[in-house]
Amino acid sequence: MTSTDSLPAAPKHGFKLGFGLRDAGTLIGLLVIIGVFAALSPNFLTERNILNILQQSSINACVALGMTLVIISGGIDLSVGPTAAIAAVAAAALMVGGTPIVFAIPAAILFGMAAGAVNGALVAYGGLQPFIVTLGTLSLYRASALIYTGGNPIFGIPPAFRSLFNGDILGVPTPVVLVAILALMVWVVLNKTPLGEYFLAVGGNEEASHIAGVPVAMTKIAAYVISGGLASIAGLILVGRLGAADPTLGNLWELDAIAAAAIGGASLMGGKGSVV
Incomplete structure (x- = not known):
C-alpha cells in the first residue's frame, strides 16, 4: 500500500468546523466560569476587560497552537519557552545592531523554526523520546540565550x-488579531490539507501510517518546526509589550501550552485534537 487513500482512518472531528462533544463540554465550562465572574464583578464583561483578557491570553494561545499540532502527531515540546527566548534575543540583537525590523522579525521566526527542526530531527531520525529530546533542548536553548546576553535583558528595542x-x-x-489569523491558518492546515491528515494519522498509529506511505519523519519534523515558529512569534509579541528581550522569557510556557491543548481536546496519546 503506497497511496494516501490507504491512510489509517483519522478520528472524526464532528461538524465541519471540527467541533465535537468534548469541545462542547469545554465551551460550556468556559461559559459557566464567565457567568460566575460576571455575577461577582459588574466590570468583568466590559469591553475593556474582555479585550485585556484576550490580549493577555494571546501569547499562550499562540504557543498552544503549535503545541496542539505536536501533541496530535504523538509528540510533546517542552522547549517552547526557551525557543521563544532565543528568538526574542535574536530579534532584539539584530534590531539594536541596526537591522531593519522587516528583516529582524522573519529572521527571528526562522531561528525558532530551526530550533524546532532540531527537535523534530532528533525525534524522527534519532529514535529518541520527544520528552527526553525537548527536555534536553529546553536547557540548551535557555543556556544559549543566557550565555549570549550574559544573563541581562537587551534594551533599546525600536519604538516602531x-x-x-x-x-x-x-x-x-x-x-489578538494576529493570533486569530494564526489560529485560522493552523485550522486550515489541520482540516484542509494532507499535512493535517498526516499529523492525525501519525499520532494515531505511526506504524500503519508508515505502511500506508505517509512520510512519518517529515511529518514529525513539520509539527516541531511549526511549533518553533509559533513560539517565536509569541516571544516577539512579549518583547513588543515589554520593550526588552529577557533571556529568561518564556519560563514554564510549555506547561501552560500543554494544559491549553489538553483542555481544548487534544489527546496526549496523539491522533486526536482540534483548533476549535
Whole structure:
C-alpha cells in the first residue's frame, strides 16, 4: 500500500468546523466560569476587560497552537519557552545592531523554526523520546540565550517595533488579531490539507501510517518546526509589550501550552485534537 487513500482512518472531528462533544463540554465550562465572574464583578464583561483578557491570553494561545499540532502527531515540546527566548534575543540583537525590523522579525521566526527542526530531527531520525529530546533542548536553548546576553535583558528595542505589537486594528489589540489569523491558518492546515491528515494519522498509529506511505519523519519534523515558529512569534509579541528581550522569557510556557491543548481536546496519546 503506497497511496494516501490507504491512510489509517483519522478520528472524526464532528461538524465541519471540527467541533465535537468534548469541545462542547469545554465551551460550556468556559461559559459557566464567565457567568460566575460576571455575577461577582459588574466590570468583568466590559469591553475593556474582555479585550485585556484576550490580549493577555494571546501569547499562550499562540504557543498552544503549535503545541496542539505536536501533541496530535504523538509528540510533546517542552522547549517552547526557551525557543521563544532565543528568538526574542535574536530579534532584539539584530534590531539594536541596526537591522531593519522587516528583516529582524522573519529572521527571528526562522531561528525558532530551526530550533524546532532540531527537535523534530532528533525525534524522527534519532529514535529518541520527544520528552527526553525537548527536555534536553529546553536547557540548551535557555543556556544559549543566557550565555549570549550574559544573563541581562537587551534594551533599546525600536519604538516602531513596540508600536507594531501594542497597537490595535479596529479597536482590537494587534496581538489578538494576529493570533486569530494564526489560529485560522493552523485550522486550515489541520482540516484542509494532507499535512493535517498526516499529523492525525501519525499520532494515531505511526506504524500503519508508515505502511500506508505517509512520510512519518517529515511529518514529525513539520509539527516541531511549526511549533518553533509559533513560539517565536509569541516571544516577539512579549518583547513588543515589554520593550526588552529577557533571556529568561518564556519560563514554564510549555506547561501552560500543554494544559491549553489538553483542555481544548487534544489527546496526549496523539491522533486526536482540534483548533476549535
